Amino acid sequence: MKTFLACLLVLSVSVSMSNASCYFLPLNPVKRGDEIIGCYDMKGEPHEFNTHWKTKDCLECSCSNSGISCCTAYATPVNFDEEKCISIFNNTACAYEVVEKADHSKTCEVHEWVG
Known part of the structure; x- marks a missing residue:
């Protein structure tokens, strides 16, 4: 049990010290009438607010009302x-x-x- 707890502690420290590569794209709004309903990514693909997806380049991305953020999905x-x-x-x-x-x-x- 002590070994398990020690491994868990090491894992939690290493995760918090990780240095993921991320970028942010300011909001390029997807509109429906006068309502802004999402973001366009760098390829021009629309995404609704509060959605998450993984790209073919192994990035995990999300759309919020301020824009799109993407981070590497690997170590x-x-x-x-x-x-x-x-x-x-x-x-x-x-x-x-x-x-x-x-x-x-x-x-x-x-x-x-x-x-």
Whole structure:
């Protein structure tokens, strides 16, 4: 039980210290008559207020009455053996895998993740 609590504490601290990459787009209003009902994203797609979506570029976005905010939906490995291992991004899973350079079927230990 102590080990579980220690792991939970480490996880909660690491999540709060993460450094996700985010951006904000000011409101480009979607109108229905005189009523503003949502936002247009960078591709010109309309989104209603208080909606959330994930892009094909692995961003999690939301529309509010002030605009659209998007953040990366994945963490980046930053502390692993770079001589022996390589990080590979899986676009389908929106996640990095850290594997041995010589044998991609073997995973490597990662000590820190950012994002």
